[in-house]
Each structure stands twice: as structure tokens, then as C-alpha cells.
Amino acid sequence: MSDPASVLSSRRLRIGVLILLLLLIGALCYLSWQSAQPYRIGVLLPASGDDDSDYYDTLDWAVEGLNREGVGRRVELVPVDTAEVPLQIASKQLIDDPTIRVVIGPAASDEAFLIAPDFIKAKKLLITPSATSGDLLRMFSRFGYIWRTTTGDRAQTRIIMTILKERGVRSAALLYEESTYGKTFRDWAAFYAIESEIELTSAVPFERGGDLRETVAAACLLDPEYIIVVARGSDAALVLRIMEEEGCSTRLIFTDAVRTDTFLEAAGDLAEGAEGVSPTADRKTGFFVAYKAHFGRMPDDYAAHTYDSLILAVAALARMEAAPSESPAQAMKAVVSGQDGSFGWDSQGAAAAIRQIRSGRLPDLTGASGPLEYHRDLPGEPLVTWYVNWRVEEGYFRPNTYIPGSFGEKRAVEVPDSQDEGGSTFVRDEGKELRAVLVxxxxxxxxxxxxxxxxxxxxxxxxxxxxxxxxxxxxxxxxxxxxxxxxxxxxxxxxxxxxxxxxxxxxxxxxxxxxxxxxxxxxxxxxxxxxxxxxxxxxxxxxxxxxxxxxxxxxxxxxxxxxxxxxxxxxxxxxxxxxxxxxxxxxxxxxxxxxxxxxxxxxxxxxxxxxxxxxxxxxxxxxxxxxxxxxxxxxxxxxxxxxxxxxxxxxxxxxxxxxxxxxxxxxxxxxxxxxxxxxxxxxx
Missing domain, CATH: 3.40.50.1460 (Rossmann fold)
Structure with missing residues (x-):
């Protein structure tokens, strides 16, 4: 006859083993279910209007390639067309979704300033391919949640002034959209004009979509050799039309926001010969060739940087999976600091790099625009972006010169010539009392x-x-x-x-x-x-x-x-x-x-x-x-x-x-x- 205590103990053991097996099966099922869950990435970008830059075509192409090569999970976009849905409503929708930890966008700097604090508070990453205000990263970089794949417009301003200096230009005016986008050019135009020994005759703001006749006249007033025009496509076309009507022969050089189909359509024949500067990809990456082979056309300005935003987003999610104790900000900083081998930017290379990151390694990421390298002291700001000096020829934007642009350079300390080191040694007078007036x-x-x-x-x-x-x-x-x-x-x-x-x-x-x-x-x-x-x-x-x-x-x-x-x-x-x-x-x-x-x-x-x-x-x-x-x-x-x-x-x-x-x-x-x-x- 069996001992009742022994029978009870044996039964408890079997029950315990069964529970452990069920827990193990449950854990395996959960892990299997979890690994089957996609990397969901929100997108806050426009699909039409002046700010459209073929963002979605580029992202879909990048996602298709990564899913084909395999990164451990399927990549899935959760897009919201910001040309149709109010930004703050769309932003809140993505922030409130617990399955989304990274969002690509927005397109414009004004939009980025509006929603960046909300993403920082929610501890979610925001990666913008084209919000290039100089102040954006100055304001938010220290938190580590706001990133971009294009250097701020300080670099673009410097390049424009350098081009003018190399042409022997001695005077220029600035005509700029009164917005966050235009503010960077206003802030830096005078600085780089001084550095380039160019006289900035005036800096004239205008309201987007307004009547520009008086502002164009103000920019032309002191007869500068060039006017730097910071405007979107339709406004830029209006500037050309006014210049034509008024017979003003001052030459123009446009910034990147002009390089759109909207400008070509609105300006018509007046666009012929127009020139400007825009961010682009390093030609050595081969992105132009691959893009044209896939789409049958050359990419827009921010196509390579949009592609890179997707690579960074998936890489950050892979790092969060490999190092769950890290915050999203820490994960992104780790991703861009990797030095463990290098892979290409295309779908095969990017997928291989992301699989490495998912396994705990940190390869040196390469993007379609060039190496994905970032400032240590200013997280979120790329070290280098390539720019192209283009010209409209036969209805197309034709590249002229490719120029690397960086965040900024030190300049020599310049004590005015009249203040030389001469003069006797200072002797402190006794009995002097300091008075201060602070106003x-x-x-x-x-x-x-x-x-x-x-x-x-x-x-x-x-x-x-x-x-x-x-x-x-x-x-x-x-x-x-x-x-x-x-x-x-x-x-x-x-x-x-x-x-x-x-x-x-x-x-x-x-x-x-x-x-x-x-x-x-x-x-x-x-x-x-x-x-x-x-x-x-x-x-x-x-x-x-x-x-x-x-x-x-x-x-x-x-x-x-x-x-x-x-x-x-x-x-x-x-x-x-x-x-x-x-x-x-x-x-x-x-x-x-x-x-x-x-x-x-x-x-x-x-x-x-x-x-x-x-x-x-x-x-x-x-x-x-x-x-x-x-x-x-x-x-x-x-x-x-x-x-x-x-x-x-x-x-x-x-x-x-x-x-x-x-x-x-x-x-x-x-x-x-x-x-x-x-x-x-x-x-x-």
C-alpha cells in the first residue's frame, strides 16, 4: 500500500513539472509571437504640395528591400499624410500608439519645432530627413530624441556664400521667407558674408504666399550683384515673374526649397537658367544609379536622406531589442557610434548591418547619402552633408558642382587692427568705486x-x-x-x-x-x-x-x-x-x-x-x-x-x-x- 504522503508529493511534483512546461511553452510562444511582430515605424510626411519630395516612394522602396533581405522582423510603415491631416492630431496618434517607438518626419522645420517637445516627453525618436533649421538641434539635441539625416541650413548658407566669393561677387542681398526655415538663412547670411568678404546689402523678409512686389523691390534697391532667395516653389516662381516685369537684372541664387516640380510648373519658361543649392547624396555611394534604375528618374533632393531615415529607424529598433535596458535615445546614440565592420547602404548591406545590430554588435552604418556619422557634442546633427549647385536646363534641374558641407568651422580670432597690443602696462588706481547699470x-x-x-x-x-x-x-x-x-x-x-x-x-x-x-x-x-x-x-x-x-x-x-x-x-x-x-x-x-x-x-x-x-x-x-x-x-x-x-x-x-x-x-x-x-x- 502506497504512503499517502509519498503519493501527494509525487502528484505535486508532476503538477509542478507540468506548470513549468506550460510556462516554458507560453514563454516560447510569446517569444515566437513577439519575434513575429513587425518593426512598426510611424511616418509624418506630406504626399502633395510644396513640401512633397517623393518621400513615400523612397520609403516604400527601402522597406521593400529590407523585407526582401530580412532583418529578423518585418518592417511596417504607419504613414500619415501631413498634407491632409493636421500635424498635431497625426503626431498625437503616433505618440499614443505603444507599438510605435520611432517616427520619420516631419518635412518642415516649423512642424518639427511644434512637435519635438512632445516626442521628447514621450521618449520616442523623431527622425526628420528635411527639417533643416539651424536652431532645431541647438534646442533639442541634448535630449537625444530628435535626429535628422541632413545637416542644418547653416552649412547651405556657407556654401552659397562660398560659391559667390569664388565668382568674385562683392555684394548680395537676402530675400527670405519669414518662417523657421527662412530664419536660419537670415541668422547666418551676415555671418558668412563677413567671412567671405561680401557686403550683405539687405535682408528682406516676406510672408509665404503673399504679394512679393514690395519685398523684391527692397531687395533690389541697393543694386546687389546677387539676391539669395529663400522661398518655396510657388513663391520663388513669383519672384522670377516680378523680376521679369520690373526689368531687374540682378542675378538670383535659390535655396533647396525651390527644387521641386511646383517651381518648374509655376515658373514655366522663366525657370530656364535658374540656379540654386540643395542637399544631395555623395555620388560615390551609387544611390543615383540605383534610384534611377528602380524609378526611371533621378531622385529629389531629400530622397537619399529619407532612405537613410528608414535605415536609422530600423537600426534603432533593432538595438532596442538587443539592449532592452537602454532608452531609445541611448539606443540611437549606440547605433551611430558603431565601428564593428562596415556594410553598404543598399537593401542587402543595410539588412546585414541591422541583423548584426539585432545580435548585439554595432557595425559602422553607411547611408545612401554617405556615412551616417554624427556630432558627439550635438547628438542628432550629421557631420557632413553633400550639396549640389544646380541649374534649370530644358525644364530639368541639372547638377553642376557637388560640394561637401559641414555643421560649421572655427574662425580666426580677429581683434580689430586699431586695437593692437601697444600701450603701457595697466596700473590700478586706488579709491575707484564700481557702479553698474543693468538694463x-x-x-x-x-x-x-x-x-x-x-x-x-x-x-x-x-x-x-x-x-x-x-x-x-x-x-x-x-x-x-x-x-x-x-x-x-x-x-x-x-x-x-x-x-x-x-x-x-x-x-x-x-x-x-x-x-x-x-x-x-x-x-x-x-x-x-x-x-x-x-x-x-x-x-x-x-x-x-x-x-x-x-x-x-x-x-x-x-x-x-x-x-x-x-x-x-x-x-x-x-x-x-x-x-x-x-x-x-x-x-x-x-x-x-x-x-x-x-x-x-x-x-x-x-x-x-x-x-x-x-x-x-x-x-x-x-x-x-x-x-x-x-x-x-x-x-x-x-x-x-x-x-x-x-x-x-x-x-x-x-x-x-x-x-x-x-x-x-x-x-x-x-x-x-x-x-x-x-x-x-x-x-x-
């Missing part, structure tokens, strides 16, 4: 960075021992208390940094240029009910942050302070012995225009942008959706903190090298003024 001439939420720069400099001076009563802050200080501010009473200079807001002098009403001039001359006013108490023993720091134009600083309500009036005021302050030494720092677009011609002993003028250039924001916060600083001011204060013992000359040279996108300038009453230690103006 922001703007208000409202969109000007967050101006008040943040003032607040940060204020806090820096206090940390450096300057007494609070020796600092006057002229600002409405409405940003910390704005209804738009999710952290009332807070102001930030770095994303994720500490609150730098210290309540200071507040002007309840908008200041005027008259009130500001009166203040500098020792008089109070209702707008600035303060007295600047300085004398011949005072070292005076005057920092101004706001908007500017060629020859003026903007004040509220269309009030301007002209450069001539500003300089007359400084000259009068000197005559009235209101300072011993004075450092003027202007953070504004076209800032140099306020200082050109200023020749007052003991006065040094510094600014972040030349006469022709805009200044640029720095440190973007995706929660606030605002720039937290200006590039020049951040570079300046960082240099002061890191090297407090340097001279004004050293500060200028260091800041010049750090600023990206403009040419800082310095003007001094005499060369020896540049030998003054910065502590004279930034520390007690």
Missing part, C-alpha cells in the same frame, strides 16, 4: 532671455562682492511674475539650473529712450525714478540687453535710441566727468552699429554682433519653450567666471572664439583701455 529694454514672455541675462549678471556681480546699492537694474521684471510662467517668481539662465531671480529695481512702466538718456545724465523721470550717482572716480559698467536694428536700440512702443544720440550721451557724460572708466556691453542684434565711431578715452564698447548681424539665443528650455540666454552674454559671463584675472582684451578674444553665429566686436578709446583687468568692472 533690459524689452518685456513680455517671448523676451525671457533678456531679463534672464540681466538677472544672471546681477547675481554674478553680487557674488563678486559688488554692493547691492551700487547696482541699478532697470527692468520691468514681468517675466518672473508672468501668467505664462509655470514657476512664479522664478527665472532661469540654464535649463534645469537654479532660480536666479533676485528682486531688484523695477520700473512699473515701459521705459523710453528719453528717460534712459536722462538717467545716464544724472536726471530722474517718471519712467526711471532713480538717480545715477557717479563722478570722476567711478568705474561704470553699462550692460544693455534687448532688440536692435542697424543704428538703433529698440524701446517699447516703436521708440528707438539712435546710435548718434547714444554716442552723444556718452560723450557728454565724459565731459561732465560722470565716470573715470566705462565699459559698455550691448546684447542686441546689429549691436556694433551702436558703437561705430565711438571714440571717448576711457570707454570700451563690446557687443556680440557686427553691424550686419543678428544675435542668437542660447540654452533652450523645452518646458518654458523659451531661450534662457543670449549666446554672447552667456559666453561673456562664462569667461568671466572661469578666468576672473584676465584683461578686457583677453575677455573679448575668448568670447569671440566661443560665440557661434555672429562676430563679437570691441571698440576702445585707446589701445591701453583694452589692458584693463575685467575685475575693474565685474568685481568689488
Amino acid at each position: 533690459t529694454t524689452s518685456s513680455d514672455w517671448d523676451n525671457y532671455r533678456h531679463q534672464a541675462d540681466v538677472a544672471y549678471l546681477y547675481s554674478l556681480l553680487l557674488k563678486n562682492g559688488v554692493r547691492q546699492e551700487n547696482i541699478i537694474v532697470i527692468s520691468q521684471e514681468d517675466i518672473p511674475h508672468s501668467v505664462m510662467n509655470p514657476s512664479l517668481g522664478h527665472l532661469y539662465h540654464r535649463a534645469g539650473g537654479e532660480n536666479i531671480y533676485i528682486p531688484a529695481t523695477v520700473t512699473d512702466t515701459a521705459i523710453t529712450s528719453d528717460a534712459f538718456v536722462s538717467f545716464l545724465l544724472g536726471e530722474s523721470s517718471p519712467e526711471i525714478p532713480l538717480i545715477l550717482e557717479t563722478d570722476e572716480k567711478s568705474n561704470l559698467l553699462l550692460y544693455i540687453s534687448g532688440h536692435g536694428g542697424p543704428g538703433f536700440l529698440e524701446f517699447p512702443d516703436d521708440d528707438h535710441l539712435t546710435s548718434s544720440r547714444f554716442q552723444e550721451t556718452i560723450q557728454r557724460m565724459a565731459e561732465e566727468k560722470r565716470f573715470s572708466r566705462m565699459l559698455i556691453v550691448v546684447e542686441a542684434c546689429f549691436g556694433e552699429s551702436m558703437g561705430i565711431g565711438l571714440d571717448v578715452p576711457g570707454v570700451v564698447f563690446m557687443t556680440g554682433a557686427s553691424y550686419h548681424e543678428p544675435s542668437r539665443g542660447a540654452e533652450y528650455d523645452i518646458t518654458l519653450r523659451q531661450w534662457l540666454s543670449n549666446d554672447f552674454s552667456m559666453s561673456l559671463t562664462d569667461s568671466i567666471v572661469q578666468y576672473p584675472d584676465q584683461t578686457l582684451r583677453g575677455l573679448y578674444e575668448m568670447t569671440y572664439d566661443r560665440v557661434s553665429g555672429s562676430h563679437p566686436r570691441i571698440i576702445a578709446g585707446n589701445a591701453n583701455d583694452l589692458n584693463i583687468p575685467i575685475a575693474e568692472f565685474f568685481a568689488a
Whole structure:
């Protein structure tokens, strides 16, 4: 007779084994089911209109090839035609789909700016083949979720200026669409014009789809040799028609958005001879040959980059499968940093590389446009993109010259010739007291960075021992208390940094240029009910942050302070012995225009942008959706903190090298003024 306990134990063992077998079978079934699930990739691209660039034909071709060769799972696109479906609705649909972790698109920079924060918060990858705004990656690269396969338009701007320089061109104007796309060309045209020794006669914006007659006339006004036209196909065709009607013979060079069938159809015979610059593939990859063999036509500008977006998307998904502990951002960074062997870009090579990634290896990815190599310090930004200088001949875009373009290059530090190293050694005078006046001439939420720069400099001076009563802050200080501010009473200079807001002098009403001039001359006013108490023993720091134009600083309500009036005021302050030494720092677009011609002993003028250039924001916060600083001011204060013992000359040279996108300038009453230690103006 069997022992009941033994029987029970045996039965439990059999049940346990059965459960384990069922669990094992279930796990195997799940793994089999999971491995059978496709790599689903969302697509947010247009299938018609000015922004259509044969995206879907290229993607379908790439998917067909990968599925034919096999990458371990079937690749499946989830497309949404953004020409038909509102972008934010389409974007939310793909973000809310848990089976989609990577999305290709959108086509335009304005669209990318709109949805990028949502993808970052959702921790999903967004790979755009054609959103090339210079600010896109400056804003979002640090998160690792926003990528593109074409270098930003900074490179395209440099190439256009290089082409003009090689032709011996001495003057050019810019006619640009007032959008995120056009903004990059506006921001960089003056910079590269200076680098190329070309005079930028004007930069004229226009509204997309509007009447361009007045803007074309404005661009032609100073008779430039060339006009750089940043426009979509239909607007570009209208520019040609207006030029023809007005008899303007100025030559045109177009940017990449023109190279579409829309332009050829709208311009008709006027398109013949039109030329421009567009991104393209490296001819050595063989993409052109393969594309034409498959489609019977040459590819559009962004075909190779669209193909590469698909390769990156599938490679990232394969890496997520091989390394599930990594975030999608980490997976993508790993994919583009691989050095373990190399494969071609075609379906056979790309599929082999993706299978390697799925197995845990990291090959060196190659794309249809060229090597898929990215900046280490700016994740998401390609190192190199090839461009083509094309011309319309017999109704077709014919390639002329192929040129490699990169994100940017260092330029030599240029201290103006008049500011040589001559002059005696600086001797610090005893008994001098520092006074500081920090001014922001703007208000409202969109000007967050101006008040943040003032607040940060204020806090820096206090940390450096300057007494609070020796600092006057002229600002409405409405940003910390704005209804738009999710952290009332807070102001930030770095994303994720500490609150730098210290309540200071507040002007309840908008200041005027008259009130500001009166203040500098020792008089109070209702707008600035303060007295600047300085004398011949005072070292005076005057920092101004706001908007500017060629020859003026903007004040509220269309009030301007002209450069001539500003300089007359400084000259009068000197005559009235209101300072011993004075450092003027202007953070504004076209800032140099306020200082050109200023020749007052003991006065040094510094600014972040030349006469022709805009200044640029720095440190973007995706929660606030605002720039937290200006590039020049951040570079300046960082240099002061890191090297407090340097001279004004050293500060200028260091800041010049750090600023990206403009040419800082310095003007001094005499060369020896540049030998003054910065502590004279930034520390007690």
C-alpha cells in the first residue's frame, strides 16, 4: 500500500513539472509571437504640395528591400499624410500608439519645432530627413530624441556664400521667407558674408504666399550683384515673374526649397537658367544609379536622406531589442557610434548591418547619402552633408558642382587692427568705486532671455562682492511674475539650473529712450525714478540687453535710441566727468552699429554682433519653450567666471572664439583701455 504522503508529493511534483512546461511553452510562444511582430515605424510626411519630395516612394522602396533581405522582423510603415491631416492630431496618434517607438518626419522645420517637445516627453525618436533649421538641434539635441539625416541650413548658407566669393561677387542681398526655415538663412547670411568678404546689402523678409512686389523691390534697391532667395516653389516662381516685369537684372541664387516640380510648373519658361543649392547624396555611394534604375528618374533632393531615415529607424529598433535596458535615445546614440565592420547602404548591406545590430554588435552604418556619422557634442546633427549647385536646363534641374558641407568651422580670432597690443602696462588706481547699470529694454514672455541675462549678471556681480546699492537694474521684471510662467517668481539662465531671480529695481512702466538718456545724465523721470550717482572716480559698467536694428536700440512702443544720440550721451557724460572708466556691453542684434565711431578715452564698447548681424539665443528650455540666454552674454559671463584675472582684451578674444553665429566686436578709446583687468568692472 502506497504512503499517502509519498503519493501527494509525487502528484505535486508532476503538477509542478507540468506548470513549468506550460510556462516554458507560453514563454516560447510569446517569444515566437513577439519575434513575429513587425518593426512598426510611424511616418509624418506630406504626399502633395510644396513640401512633397517623393518621400513615400523612397520609403516604400527601402522597406521593400529590407523585407526582401530580412532583418529578423518585418518592417511596417504607419504613414500619415501631413498634407491632409493636421500635424498635431497625426503626431498625437503616433505618440499614443505603444507599438510605435520611432517616427520619420516631419518635412518642415516649423512642424518639427511644434512637435519635438512632445516626442521628447514621450521618449520616442523623431527622425526628420528635411527639417533643416539651424536652431532645431541647438534646442533639442541634448535630449537625444530628435535626429535628422541632413545637416542644418547653416552649412547651405556657407556654401552659397562660398560659391559667390569664388565668382568674385562683392555684394548680395537676402530675400527670405519669414518662417523657421527662412530664419536660419537670415541668422547666418551676415555671418558668412563677413567671412567671405561680401557686403550683405539687405535682408528682406516676406510672408509665404503673399504679394512679393514690395519685398523684391527692397531687395533690389541697393543694386546687389546677387539676391539669395529663400522661398518655396510657388513663391520663388513669383519672384522670377516680378523680376521679369520690373526689368531687374540682378542675378538670383535659390535655396533647396525651390527644387521641386511646383517651381518648374509655376515658373514655366522663366525657370530656364535658374540656379540654386540643395542637399544631395555623395555620388560615390551609387544611390543615383540605383534610384534611377528602380524609378526611371533621378531622385529629389531629400530622397537619399529619407532612405537613410528608414535605415536609422530600423537600426534603432533593432538595438532596442538587443539592449532592452537602454532608452531609445541611448539606443540611437549606440547605433551611430558603431565601428564593428562596415556594410553598404543598399537593401542587402543595410539588412546585414541591422541583423548584426539585432545580435548585439554595432557595425559602422553607411547611408545612401554617405556615412551616417554624427556630432558627439550635438547628438542628432550629421557631420557632413553633400550639396549640389544646380541649374534649370530644358525644364530639368541639372547638377553642376557637388560640394561637401559641414555643421560649421572655427574662425580666426580677429581683434580689430586699431586695437593692437601697444600701450603701457595697466596700473590700478586706488579709491575707484564700481557702479553698474543693468538694463533690459524689452518685456513680455517671448523676451525671457533678456531679463534672464540681466538677472544672471546681477547675481554674478553680487557674488563678486559688488554692493547691492551700487547696482541699478532697470527692468520691468514681468517675466518672473508672468501668467505664462509655470514657476512664479522664478527665472532661469540654464535649463534645469537654479532660480536666479533676485528682486531688484523695477520700473512699473515701459521705459523710453528719453528717460534712459536722462538717467545716464544724472536726471530722474517718471519712467526711471532713480538717480545715477557717479563722478570722476567711478568705474561704470553699462550692460544693455534687448532688440536692435542697424543704428538703433529698440524701446517699447516703436521708440528707438539712435546710435548718434547714444554716442552723444556718452560723450557728454565724459565731459561732465560722470565716470573715470566705462565699459559698455550691448546684447542686441546689429549691436556694433551702436558703437561705430565711438571714440571717448576711457570707454570700451563690446557687443556680440557686427553691424550686419543678428544675435542668437542660447540654452533652450523645452518646458518654458523659451531661450534662457543670449549666446554672447552667456559666453561673456562664462569667461568671466572661469578666468576672473584676465584683461578686457583677453575677455573679448575668448568670447569671440566661443560665440557661434555672429562676430563679437570691441571698440576702445585707446589701445591701453583694452589692458584693463575685467575685475575693474565685474568685481568689488
